Amino acid sequence: MSNFNFEEAIDNLSNDDVKVRKEAIESLVGITDESAIEPLIKATTDDNAQVRFKAAEILGNMGDVAVDKLIEEFKNAEGKDKRFIAFALKETEDKRVIPYFVEAVDDDDFGVRKVAVRALGELQAEDELDTIAKCLEDEDWGVKLAAIQALGDLATEDSIKLIKDARKTEEDKDFKKSCNKAIKKAQKRQKAKESGEAIVKVIPMSTIKEMEKTNVQKAIKEYERYVEAKQAKDAPYKRLCVLYRKANDYDNEVRVIETACEVFADNDKKLAYFEKRLAKLK
Template structure:
């Protein structure tokens, strides 16, 4: 019983599939001429679907209701729409049942589908679907018509209703004549009928065309590589390479990243095969140069910026085949891309590729566009190669603050003795954000010389005049050194007394209290307890914050 239920369910599913094939063919056969590949492919798919069903069933019979179609009393199609309603399309002309018999030939199915594809509302003939079926005299397609219900109740009363409306709306003969005249004018201006397509229809067509093109390109590629194998040393490899190159360009223009990856993968496998000659290998290796050319990179950039949904994983795998020549065009289009997502894809590729050639990446630091320079600095930071330091040091005096902050951050992460002096100079930069970036960079370097520079800067007489935000960043950074020198330095500031500039002193004490809390040294609790009830609100608040952190963790 379970097996029988499963068979019935599968049969219903296949019946639904046939209805979908009919719907698809009804639209596509109206749009394309018989010599079009899509027209031909639609017929082939439709015939195959019917044949598969009729191979194990004697016939395929559907019963037609006004808004639904049934197979074996099970609904396989339903729609309440006035337009694009297949059930209503059949029903309004009186069709109540359609049967397709085993042995249905493809030419008879084609004639049936062509009838469905007629635009009955606009094309210049008066026949209905039943008349056309009768004229064809099909041998394998049978139908049942209900003559009594060729039109629904509203259509039966159409003339009565129309006459009533005219009497209600037209008050004299002139109005009536004008109504007729306007009606004729309206007909004259109708022109060629345009088939309405939904978004779903358009998406289906695009996918169909893309799939068809991709399949053909795939077959071509397989043939080209087979020719290489079959005629090693004999074939004109230049011509085959030209075909492969054109295929890569075509795929890039149409966003077919999967096919580009397949071409590159096949080329790589072929190069590794010992039976392939050196001449063939040389040309196949040139494909890696070609995909990194300005011609192809520009197509990738256009694709990424278009907003089309792409598989970034596919492009990342393609980028693994890039040679060094791809760096220059990638940087060029990095500066022209409009979307963050597109720039990220290019940046990730440059990070991977830049490990092969730091020098070529660093050339981007000379770009006139500040945002390109900042992105190149980011790329160098992600590559994390200390050889980049010599190029970055030349950029530290860039006029744009955003670039300076990025290069300071990168130098801090790369570290090294050679960056210390340049970062020290940045502590005196006119821009506070640049100075704060330099402080944090010293914190990342975390060496003894870096610590000494920060402690000396805090000890300077002019330090007290800095804004509280900047002071706080200094103290927060030195708290990273969990040693006795820093602890004693902070305690000393907490214990400092002065009768002058007490407001500025309280700011420094509050920062020191905050830093003591960050050190995690519980010996600071005794010191902080003395200031938890301070008359200065800023010092009191930060002392209590530090105490809670030390006590509660």
């Protein structure tokens, strides 16, 4: 673990030694201070790929506070530098970035186009179906596959039809497998929508628990997906309560507890735990 404080980490992002820069960027994981945004944006152009990626990930996890500056940078960036800003924007999960990704599917850089079309799917940009479909004709194989994945994310009858049509016209077996996987995912999402379930992508609890050791901010974001989906697992709610308590975030802890009480209303044992915790807070 790094011993850099905030100011030292920011200063060392421009150090000549790549090992020091790596240590500096790791020291900034989970940061939400606005003063870190500009240095982190600059770090997305670092000579080292690990530093660039980590800087983009941190910016994406900052969410709303970084979106406006990321958009401005995205509009002016080019080539590989733009790829990492695109990744950061995608990770914010902010629908305000959709118009910029729509424009980016025509970018000169294939990496930017790939991130852009993938983001349109993840952000559920159903009104941009034609934009996503256009990427099925892209000259880059990765962009075409990203378009298939994006159509699967949308999970509409029209998007599924586009995947099936693309599968018919392509002879490559791996491409057809990707189409089949996307169709299966889309149909599963359709059934969930019909039953009124929230469509939320979650990762295993064990993975998030490990994430707490290196990136608490990201871990909270992933636990919150379980809460958003109101899944009947008490562990995510309990971990969030602990993490919000450590951060002295009373409002969010109460929100999570109240959601848990709603979800576990018919489970006396689990309900009692959260009611007792809530009582101590009031």
